[in-house]
Amino acid sequence: MRALVVGEHDGRTMRSISRSALQFARSVARSANDSIECLILGADTDAVIQDAAQFSPVLSANSAALADPLSDRYAHVIAEVVTTRNVDLVVAASSTFAKDVVSRAAGLLGGVMASDVVGHDVVDGELHLQRPMYAGAVLATVALHGHPQVVTVRTSSYPAVEAATEAFDVENIPVNEEALPNGMHFECLTAKESHRPDVTEAQVVVCGGRGIKNPEDFEQLVGGLADCLEGATGSSRALVDAGVTPNDMQVGQTGKTVDPEIYVALALSGAVQHLAGMKNSKKIVAINKDPNAPIFQFADYGLIGDVYEIVPKLISLLSSRTF
Amino acid sequence: MKLLVSTKRVIDTDQRVQVRDNQAEAGDADSPYIINPFDAIALEEALRLQESSNDEVEVVIVGIGQEDYEQELRTGLGMGADRAIWIETPSTLDPWHVAKTLAALVEKEAPDIVLMGKQAVDDDSNQTGQFLAAILGWPQATFASRVEMTGGSVRIDRETDRGVETILIDLPAVITTDLRLNEPRYASLPSILRAKKKKIEQLVFSDLAVELDPRIEIKSMVTAALERKCVQLESVEQLAEQLGNSPPAK
Numbered sequence: 150m151r152a153l154v155v156g157e158h159d160g161r162t163m164r165s166i167s168r169s170a171l172q173f174a175r176s177v178a179r180s181a182n183d184s185i186e187c188l189i190l191g192a193d194t195d196a197v198i199q200d201a202a203q204f205s206p207v208l209s210a211n212s213a214a215l216a217d218p219l220s221d222r223y224a225h226v227i228a229e230v231v232t233t234r235n236v237d238l239v240v241a242a243s244s245t246f247a248k249d250v251v252s253r254a255a256g257l258l259g260g261v262m263a264s265d266v267v268g269h270d271v272v273d274g275e276l277h278l279q280r281p282m283y284a285g286a287v288l289a290t291v292a293l294h295g296h297p298q299v300v301t302v303r304t305s306s307y308p309a310v311e312a313a314t315e316a317f318d319v320e321n322i323p324v325n326e327e328a329l330p331n332g333m334h335f336e337c338l339t340a341k342e343s344h345r346p347d348v349t350e351a352q353v354v355v356c357g358g359r360g361i362k363n364p365e366d367f368e369q370l371v372g373g374l375a376d377c378l379e380g381a382t383g384s385s386r387a388l389v390d391a392g393v394t395p396n397d398m399q400v401g402q403t404g405k406t407v408d409p410e411i412y413v414a415l416a417l418s419g420a421v422q423h424l425a426g427m428k429n430s431k432k433i434v435a436i437n438k439d440p441n442a443p444i445f446q447f448a449d450y451g452l453i454g455d456v457y458e459i460v461p462k463l464i465s466l467l468s469s470r471t472f
Numbered sequence: 473m474k475l476l477v478s479t480k481r482v483i484d485t486d487q488r489v490q491v492r493d494n495q496a497e498a499g500d501a502d503s504p505y506i507i508n509p510f511d512a513i514a515l516e517e518a519l520r521l522q523e524s525s526n527d528e529v530e531v532v533i534v535g536i537g538q539e540d541y542e543q544e545l546r547t548g549l550g551m552g553a554d555r556a557i558w559i560e561t562p563s564t565l566d567p568w569h570v571a572k573t574l575a576a577l578v579e580k581e582a583p584d585i586v587l588m589g590k591q592a593v594d595d596d597s598n599q600t601g602q603f604l605a606a607i608l609g610w611p612q613a614t615f616a617s618r619v620e621m622t623g624g625s626v627r628i629d630r631e632t633d634r635g636v637e638t639i640l641i642d643l644p645a646v647i648t649t650d651l652r653l654n655e656p657r658y659a660s661l662p663s664i665l666r667a668k669k670k671k672i673e674q675l676v677f678s679d680l681a682v683e684l685d686p687r688i689e690i691k692s693m694v695t696a697a698l699e700r701k702c703v704q705l706e707s708v709e710q711l712a713e714q715l716g717n718s719p720p721a722k
Contacts, residue, residue, distance in 0.1 A: 159634075219639070220602070220612055245632040248590075248598045249614045255599070256606025260568030261687045264597050277691060282595050283489040285698070287498050290691040332611035332642040336627070340635035349633070378715060389651065396617060396631050396652040402593065403510070403651055405633075411715065421488055421698075422593075428698050434714055435702075445702050450714050452705040459708055466712040 150183040151234065154205065155227060155241040155251055158189060158197040163204070165350065166242035168309035171205050173302045174240045175310065177269060177276060188230055188322075190223055192216035202319055203312035212324035217335035218246060224253035225330055230322060231258055236297055243301040243406070244349075251301060261295035265406075267306040284402035285425035304349075305408030305429045341397055345372075346381045348400065353380030354409045356400055356427070358444075359387040360416025360437070360456060367393055370460045371415055377467045383407065385423050401426035416456045419444030436460070473529045475518040476583035477553070478574060480508040481537060481544045482594045491693045498594070498693060507544045509656075510589020512551075514649040516656040517619055518587050519552045525621070530554050532581060536573050538564050542672065549667035550659030556672045557581075559680070566687040567595070571603035576680035578608060583644065585626070590615050590648040601648035611641035615650040 152174040156167040167187070174185045187205040189197055192213050201207045210226050227250070231239055239254065241247035243265050255262040267288075268279035275292055278300065282289050293300075348354055355378065357371040367388070375382045384394035386401055400407055402425040412430035416437055417423065424447055427433070435448035438455045445451045452459065483489055484504040491498050507515070515533060522529040533548040534557040535541030545556040559573060578586065591598040605612035613619075617636065618629035630637045631650045705711050 220614070221605075224606060245615060245634075249602065249612075249630075249632075252599045252602035253606045253612060256568075256571065256603035259687075260566070260571065260599070260603050262567075262597075262599055263688060264599060281696065282693070283483070283498055284485075284593065284596070285696055286489045287491055287693050288696045289693045292689045292691055293687065294685070294689060295687055330609070330611075332645070333613075334625075334640040336638040336640055338635055338637050347633075386651070396650065397633075397635065399651070402596065403591070413715070422485065424698055428696075432714075433700065434711070436711070446699050448702045449700050450705055450711070451702045452708070452711050459711070462708045463712055463715075466708060467716060 150178060150238060151236045152178060152183065152185045152238040152240060153231060153236045154185065154187045155239065155247065156187045156189045156201050157242060157244060157246050158191065158194070160191070161196050162200040163189070163197055164242070165309050166244060166304040168204055169304035169307040170240045170242045170302055171310045172307040173266070173300070174238065177238070188227065190215050190226055198319055202316045204310050206317040207319045208322050209319055210322045210324050212326055214326040214329055215324065218250060219333045219335055220250045220253045221330035221333050223250040224257055226324060227251065227254040228257035231297055239297060239299040241301050242304050247301045251299060255299035258297055258299065259295055261293050261297065262299040263291055263293055264301050266300050266302045281425065284422045285428060286421055303406060305406065341395065345375055348381040348383045348398065348407055349405050351381035352409050353378040353411045353413070354383050354400070354407050354427070354430070355380050355413045355415065356383035356385065356417060357388055357394070357415050358385040358417025361388060361393060364393050370456055373464050374413065374415070374460055377464050378411070380409070385417050385420070414444050414448065415460060417444055418442050419447055473525070473527055474581065474583040475521060475529060475531050476578065476581055476586045477511065477515045477518050477531065477533045478586065478588040478600070479511040479515065479533050479535055479544060479548055480592045481505050481535060481539055481541055482508045482592055485509060485593055491695045495692045495694070496690060505544065507547060508589050508592045510591060510593070510649055512656040513651070513653050514587040514589055515548055515551060515553060516654045517649060519657070520654065521619070521621060532557065532583070534559065534574070534577060536565065536570055537561055545672050546664055546667060547659045549670045550664030551657055555670065557675055558672050559675045559677055561677050563684060567597050567599040568603055568687045569682060569684055570600050571607055572682045573677070573680055574604050575607045576682060585644065586646045588648055590650055601646050605646040608646070611645040613639060613641050613645065614648045616647050617650050617652040619647065619653065
């Protein structure tokens with residue numbers, strides 16, 4: 150089997166989520182003859198490639214024409230690598246990058262794809278993949294038919310591989326710039342300005358729900374507690390809809406999936422669409438003034454009360470302690 | 473200009489979905505159905521583009537599937553779509569087959585833009601729009617949160633993990649819509665009744681020559697267990713204890 154992991158990066162290092170994709174590829178590889186390589190696309194990616202080569206052999210598609218992650222070009226290059234090297238399995242971590250680029254590559258390769266895989270088994274030589282459906286209310290076991298196969302994996306289900314003691318090989322893949330599609334043009338990226346860690350990578354996530362009234366309160370209560378715990382902030386869809394928080398903070402079926410060590414839900418009701426995004430958290434703690442809020446059924450620890458009273462007290466208690 | 477909007481019929485998102493006894497399907501026989509909420513956002517955006525354009529713009533909606541799409545398509549017509557197409561299929565479809573069916577329809581209808589939701593809230597695959605764009609060789613803009621026509625191209629804001637990305641794409645193109653793009657209008661009963669005059673055209677699936685060789689075989693389904701045993705805390709001190717016991721691992 151030849152597996153290709155599409156590595157995601159920020160221009161400096163490979164994102165840790167791609168190391169989870171490598172872990173999936175390693176765990177489905179069955180024999181010593183199986184090969185796993187990591188494809189890095191971009192321009193000026195020397196630092197990224199050096200980083201990625203700690204974890205896997207690297208194929209580098211480096212070209213000024215790949216400076217921005219435009220899906221038509223990226224998918225074209227991925228599909229070409231898959232075809233010319235006769236790759237059997239394409240893997241990527243589930244992210245907006247993979248959903249955009251790798252799904253399009255799968256479309257060029259015949260559409261044999263399973264998204265958001267959270268587990269797998271081999272049954273009578275057939276690879277069975279587990280994936281959530283209906284906002285996580287249902288867990289389906291599926292098998293893919295056709296070649297090549299494309300899988301995106303939830304990083305909460307696969308630990309990131311560790312660095313090897315010696316660097317792996319790097320091979321340059323020629324990019325024929327003239328053959329690349331040219332119908333999409335990158336204009337700009339408006340990155341969110343935040344001193345807090347990324348919500349998908351944080352060890353602690355504090356998430357606010359409908360009971361938070363405005364952006365100032367959100368920053369004070371949700372942001373304040375997150376800073377106290379060196380965590381990230383998240384939000385329910387209700388708060389995005391109400392204009393209190395930006396969309397990129399949304400945790401849930403249609404937003405981001407998080408799996409921190411500690412997840413704190415503040416004034417958040419716990420709709421099934423929200424649970425889809427946080428149910429794999431190690432420890433879930435909920436504060437809500439409604440004793441019947443569904444979130445308490447899905448939490449490990451609950452405190453009934455008004456977050457506007459409890460959270461300031463909690464912040465002052467936590468700040469006065471040394472851990 | 474012609475805008476084609478793909479609308480999938482899904483179980484109402486207010487329902488807690490359970491797996492049936494056959495372990496192969498979800499939902500009850502009498503589960504209420506709605507237009508996939510993200511597809512409703514796509515339709516709303518098409519209607520807004522139509523309303524703000526000085527040119528003649530036609531909005532066509534399509535429903536593709538094994539089930540009866542009439543009610544959902546009538547709702548779409550009630551929202552303001554000009555025309556509806558229903559393609560009844562002999563079995564349930566993988567995202568690939570939906571994309572191939574849409575590609576065959578694109579050949580027939582020649583739209584300038586195909587719009588659909590970024591994902592259907594039943595299978596949560598997030599694949600069909602990207603597959604369609606790949607099959608057609610068209611530019612794509614996924615997870616759109618702002619759509620602005622600029623002559624022969626469209627400027628799109630996209631919601632990504634890195635932040636909001638702004639891209640310009642040439643037409644024809646595929647756009648998949650994200651939550652923040654708009655709030656879909658409500659199709660009132662009178663508007664749905666008035667839309668009764670509008671036609672739902674039925675296309676015969678076999679005429680489109682789409683092969684139904686399965687890509688994803690569902691082996692089984694289980695209702696996921698989400699509940700945990702919740703320890704009720706009595707004080708803020710106990711709460712601080714819980715949060716303090718496991719300091720963030722760095």
